[in-house]
Amino acid sequence: MSWLENLKIAAVALWANWLRSVLTMLGLIIGVGSVVLIVAIGVGTQKFVKDQFRSFGTNVVVVSEDRPPDGLTQNTDRRIKPLTVEDMEALRTQIGAISRASGILSENGRVVWNNKDADGRIYGMEPELARILNWSIRKGRFFTDQEVQQRARVAVLGEEIADELFGAEQPVGKQILVNGRTMTVIGVLEKRSGAFRGYLQFLERGAIMPFTVVEESLIANVTPFGRRVRIIFLETKPGETIEAVTFQVTNLLRARHQITAEDDFFVGNAQEILNVFNAIAAGLTVMLGLIAAIALLVGGINIMNIMLVSVTERTREIGLRKALGASEGVILAQFVIEAVLISVLGGLIGLGLGWGTAALVGALSPIKPEVTPMAVFLAVGVATGIGLFFGVFPARRAARLDPIVALRTE
Amino acid sequence: MLIRLENIRKSYKLGNNEVPVLRGIDLDIDSGEYVAIMGPSGSGKSTLMNIIGCLDRPTSGNYYLNGNNVATLDRKALAQIRNREIGFVFQQFNLMARSDALENVMLPALYAGTPAKERKVRATELLERVGLAAQIQQRPNQLSGGQQQRVAIARALMNRPSILLADEPTGALDTRTGEEVLALFEELNAEGITVLVITHDQEVGNRARRLVRLRDGLLETETSQVMSAQ
Structure with a gap:
């Protein structure tokens, strides 16, 4: 059978x-x-x-502040120093293995158009970061490296703040006031949905401008140690190992922040996070x-x-x-x-x-x-x-x- | 000699007691015979049929089928004998409800490993032989009782068994269709097939050429009916 x-x-x-x-x-x-x-x-x-993480590349080292959440400070002896533009410059100039450094500046801001105003947050950065962080533009365009160099008065708005100010009107091309300075809107970011919305949600009420433009006007975030940077991205030169660069960055920042015990910053790289x-x-x-x-x-x-x-x-x-x-x-x-x-x-x-x-x-x-x-x-x-x-x-x-x-x- | 039973005994354990059902049966059946085994309920005729049909083994004694002692064979060998040497016909027909007449008739050949084409040809011939050429593709529930029993007889003949073993074959049929089935048995027997019918119905028993009576586990009398049948 x-x-x-x-x-x-x-x-x-x-x-x-x-x-x-x-x-x-x-x-x-x-x-x-x-x-x-x-x-x-x-x-x-x-x-x-x-x-x-792919666009991030494996040759990028990320530095951010590492501070306990407000009110949860366990170690009162621990003095937290912010990351500053000066730290960034020091890393770029003193560590030979780093080819490029770029950071995000941020402060609270007031955005005004046509007698309407909205509270938001101002971010200064280089266009490279938008690419690294995988942002997409709904209307218009992002600013260019050239505009960063030329300190062009341009801004890309988060979708929420753009809708609040402009409603049905076309924001691209309009003149707005950001903390009293006139900027031209050149683009609107696309709102993210789904699992990764939270990770980029901060941008929804943001006005993103060239690093150099924000750097000039930074008021609130000027600390006794210098102008505060939220996050620093360091690109290593070809042929340098990421571990070696991480080690050098850690040492330099420890010296600059006079660390004796716990670090007040965090150094990571894409591969580590990915792992x-x-x-x-x-x-x-x-x-x-x-x-x-x-x-x-x-x-x-x-x-x-x-x-x-x-x-x-x-x-x-x-x-x-x-x-x-x-x-x-x-x-x-x-x-x-x-x-x-x-x-x-x-x-x-x-x-x-x-x-x-x-x-x-x-x-x-x-x-x-x-x-x-x-x-x-x-x-x-x-x-x-x-x-x-x-x-x-x-x-x-x-x-x-x-x-x-x-x-x-x- | 087709079947030779020598001092066949069968007893069942009931608690600590051995209850004898067959108490020493000696019986010879030749090829081509038409034998009826009759007896009242409890006489042991079902047990005797199970042993002859290789569904059960005797407690002691020898059973030769075509000269081979089957009393000692294992279950697999018994299955093979049931498949090749014995064709069963049951009171309740026992057809596969989900299969049509042709598939039912082919089933024993499936277990014998006959090639599909050969199976189909032979099963069709057999259904024609029992007068069901038109009902080949009908399922049991589309057939009358008499037709179902004829499908069962065709199935029993499928593997060209040595013996057709029928247990109360007319018990579930009315007189007329029962008569048809018995007529078919006579025809088949005339063609040379050995027929063994177990029944308690005297009329069915009288149709056989040889009648064996069973009482309390022993063969009582044996009557040759060859003359009366002719």
Whole structure:
């Protein structure tokens, strides 16, 4: 008796009671579907983050202030010095491995147009950063390096502040007052949605201007130590290792800030951040995958239960088959194949469902889940394994039935 | 000799007691015979049929089928004998409800490993032989009782068994269709097939050429009906 014939018998048996077959599969469908979805989202997230960091380059070192949240200062001896434009200049000029330094200046500001005014925040930076941080422009354009050098009086507005001031009017080309100085609006940033909105939300009420222009007028953020910079990006020269540059930056800043104990700044690089993120994402994927594996296990037990019921219900059929000459091996194969078929079908439906949901997630969020061939293979493989494992017990019970007793069953 | 039973005994354990059902049966059946085994309920005729049909094994004694002692064979070998040597006909027809007549008839050949094409040709021939050429693709629930029993007989003949073993074959049929089935048995027997019918119905028993009576696990009398049948 061939596999194909056995498969046909199994298919007929499953089709004869299709609703039950679907219900039998349900646990497995959910299990396989969630494994596929979770792994796809895990892979997609890692890819998304990698893309976010790609423009960053692995030759960029980031320096930011590292201060405890307000009111949560644990170490009162710790004197926090801000990062300043002077720090940035020192890093650029004193460390030979650094080719370029750029930072973000910021202060509170009042933006006025046509007798309407709005509170916002002023950011000074170089266009490079907009590219690194992956901002997109809804209208107009970003300012250029040339405009930074020429101290051009131009501004790019966050969407929220632009809407508040201009409403339905076209902001690009209009003259506005930023803290009393006249600027020309050249662009409006696009509002982000989804998972990474929070990370760029601060820009929604921002007026972004050339670093040099903000530097001239910085008032509030002039500290006793100098003009405060929120974050400094350092680009290393080709051939320099990122670790060496990180080490030199740390040492120089410690000297400048006269650190004796804890650093009041943080030096990081894209690769480090990416590694940490990947570790977290991988850990989460494994954990969620384990939870989904429990669903798979429950699905398998469900299949075993229903197969046992099915064997009991079909006792007479089994008895008849045996009387007609089916050996124990043939009956065993029939029920195992039935269990495997139901599992594989469940696995495929689960795969389709997981894939579909992954595609839906991809359509609605910036993360593009990716169903890898490995996940497909695993899902179908695991489903087959479950069918085999949980199908053998009911099948053995069927195979061992005494044909006399089985035939007498009503 | 097709079937030789030598001192076949069968007992079942009931608690600590051994309850004897068959108490030493000796019976020879030649190829081409038409034998009826009759007896009241509890006489052991079902047990005897199960043993002859290789569905069960005797507690002691020898059972030779075509000269081979089957009393000692393992379950797999018994399955093979049921498949090749014995064609069962049951009181309740026992057809596969989800399969049509043709598929039902082909089933034993499926277990014998006969190629699909050959299966189909033979099953079609058999269905024609039992007068169901037009019902080949009908399912059991579309067939009358008599038609279902004829499908079951065609199925029993599928693997060219040595013996057709029928357990109360007319028990679920009305007199007229029962008569049709018995007529078919006679025809088949005339063609050389050995027929063994187990029944408690005297009229069915009288149709056989040889009648064996069973009472309390022992063969009672044996009547040759060859003359009366002719």
